[in-house]
Amino acid sequence: MNYVRNAWYVVSWADSLAEAPTATMVLGEPIVVWRSGGELVAFEDRCVHRLAPLSRGRCEDGKLRCMYHGFLYEPRGTVVQIPGQQNIPAIAKVRTYPVTSKHGWIWVWMGDPALADEKLIPPADGFDDPAWIRGESQMDYDAEARLVNENLLDFSHISFVHAESLGAGMDYAETVPDVIAMPRGVRFERWTAGKPFSRTSFKATTDPVDVWQAYEYHVPGILLSRRAVFPPGTAAEFKLKCPDYSRAISEVTFSAQAVTPTSEFGARYFFGWAIHRDHGDEARRDRTLAALERAFLEDKVMIEAQQRILNLTPSPSVMPTVHDRGVVLFNKIVEELRNQELTEK
């Protein structure tokens, strides 16, 4: 597992986090997320006594009790009570992880706590804006997170994996988006000018329109994507660069997706989709989210099959194409950040 540690990983949708302590797993480490009063707390999910999971524990007045033999922890990870015993060893303390709630997600920092900086959370800010009607879902992969990242960094797969579902034709894979490097990620921009717009479960147009799509992929594995449909000529007017969204005529949508490596060969994939209130309603949101769930199952089938082939391959090697520019760039950024972490240790 060669993932960046000094990064925020999504472990849950904020509004689906249970009141009770919740077990999660990031980079092979078992973590329990709980609330001390209102404050979010993340511990290693392992009691100092005999390594029972604290996620099977109970919250008591802002503290967390292990429900195997009753060790009680305050939010900084220190044991404050051992039933039947007066003395508490000074080393009776579990590791804590920086944890925060932002943009609708719960994020855990896996690296050096001293370096945890909320400014490194990618700006999934569409989800904070009531102007957007948002839906959310998730699924688990029996595959390396890396493979899911690579899937999301090369949208040319849409023409093939989703040939029967999302309705993008072969021409989508024939054109290559602009790729722009960012400090901790990659940005893609793409105009499709002067063509009718049609997607399964999306509103279809018969008149030609200009479609703008911009998506970013941030470390450790966060996709932020915006799309909007404009009158013909808008692409040319903005010189094929980012348009003024207020000029959009329909399909003003936003998607944020997060891929978290749970273990070496497992990942949890969170995806949300939103439409601007001026261009859609809850029914449209539900229809699209259901269509995305079906489409993302197609990715899951393909990627898990790819993983099985990888596991059968003694010395796997790949042959990147022009569409892999984003993949190569992103993997290089991850590798450099990771090497930097290892060097600084």
Added chain:
Amino acid sequence: MNYVRNAWYVVSWADSLAEAPTATMVLGEPIVVWRSGGELVAFEDRCVHRLAPLSRGRCEDGKLRCMYHGFLYEPRGTVVQIPGQQNIPAIAKVRTYPVTSKHGWIWVWMGDPALADEKLIPPADGFDDPAWIRGESQMDYDAEARLVNENLLDFSHISFVHAESLGAGMDYAETVPDVIAMPRGVRFERWTAGKPFSRTSFKATTDPVDVWQAYEYHVPGILLSRRAVFPPGTAAEFKLKCPDYSRAISEVTFSAQAVTPTSEFGARYFFGWAIHRDHGDEARRDRTLAALERAFLEDKVMIEAQQRILNLTPSPSVMPTVHDRGVVLFNKIVEELRNQELTEK
């Protein structure tokens, strides 16, 4: 797997052992138990011919026939017939294990047969006495037997794992029983004096009583537990030591439980519970056994979760408490017996 080999391991309840050859597993070794006439026999479960399991074989006039290619074994493990072949090689013999039936259980000796001594079978003698009304059950663990032993050697978990089921309050974990070392085990004694007695599915009292509980844990993993309720003052009269059971007024119960390591990460757990005929009946026995099965599933959930955390932990270490005295003592006895075995080899 660092378990004692020179010990008797429970492989079955005696009355549930099938007439047909029965496959079992102890310490990772496949064993078949069968009956030659009335006599119990235990073989390695592996035909000398091509290693097919003899537990898929057939008893024929006090002999066991492998039902792959027909090798016939007499009870000492020697092949006496090979279909189609006159000559039988002198080495055509499987390993046999000492096996016996006692206290309602079938026991197999895993060590040097010359050292097999039935006096080393822990005295689960309550089960032989018709004055006791006995019930029995079992379950399998996806966990090391060691973890189940440790669970049964520290009853303070009852206040937490069984908080909702067995009804022992927090005070149970606040008091520490006396721990007495035995040659191949540990004995715990505990008086709870002058308090009402209440357990889920047990008879409850509102008047204060004195409750005596004594339990022993024997190598390789046998729990023998007795409890009885006495009039107030009995604890003081017996100076907090073992009382005269005939003076008990209710709740005279006995439990025997056995933990057998089937493989490195698997265990089979046999548990029986009995109430003295003067203090209960079959209905009470059934109610309690059902309650115990529910409670022991709580242990199973916790211990299997603990095992998963252990497997994720590179260098696991524990932090024993005052309640771990029995655990530490017992593990030390096992370690010494095991080292002695390895030295003598």
Added chain:
Amino acid sequence: MNYVRNAWYVVSWADSLAEAPTATMVLGEPIVVWRSGGELVAFEDRCVHRLAPLSRGRCEDGKLRCMYHGFLYEPRGTVVQIPGQQNIPAIAKVRTYPVTSKHGWIWVWMGDPALADEKLIPPADGFDDPAWIRGESQMDYDAEARLVNENLLDFSHISFVHAESLGAGMDYAETVPDVIAMPRGVRFERWTAGKPFSRTSFKATTDPVDVWQAYEYHVPGILLSRRAVFPPGTAAEFKLKCPDYSRAISEVTFSAQAVTPTSEFGARYFFGWAIHRDHGDEARRDRTLAALERAFLEDKVMIEAQQRILNLTPSPSVMPTVHDRGVVLFNKIVEELRNQELTEK
């Protein structure tokens, strides 16, 4: 896995091969079989781009398209199209395997393609002859192909594994067939003279008859078996050697079976059975095939249990009997062929 590579392995019944690309596995290698026009093609099931399985691909005008990112392959394994990219690297090519259809089966050659010779396909020619009424089936084993081969090379197991199903008595295991070495296999011949003939779901006779059975086992794991019932005296007339089949009075049957190692601990077992049109009909064929499926499940249960015991055995060793002559001979042939392959490399 020490199997011969320069051999034809059965991967499918010819008439059950789907029109769409079909995933299969031989010797741990993922293979996709597809049709380019009418021609059979076998590729390694692994796209050069990112190792996605081509078996999830789509046939397009005699070519195969990977449905992950659209790489298009012509039948010799060369990539001829990469969406969005003009240049195609010269090394963009997957491994191909010689593949052919013969005797009702699809065969793949796993060794040096230059040595692929269809004359090495064992003569399962009964299946090509319309005079035979044929049925076919298959099952998967969680066991080494080697163990299934050894089962089929020693029919004495029929008296035990199939004691309740196929109806061969103990005397079948008491007699040993003649064993004859062939260049790439072993031949067994057996007369049962002057006894009534009876098999479960087979026609039974009460009068004594002479039964001839001849079966061959060919590299890599192909069983070809013929049986016929003759008037008493025929065995003597032919001096216990191969009779003239046209003189048979009933039960003229043929079976061809193939064992393919899919992985180190997995095998796929194809079996077909046929009766000569002069001696039976479709109803008889169906009855027998159903009986064989039940019987072969008995083998599967035994062999998978044998595999589990093997996996638990640190240094497994076997004790061959007089019935293992064929097993020993065949294993020696395989070993010599395999050593020869390794030496010539």
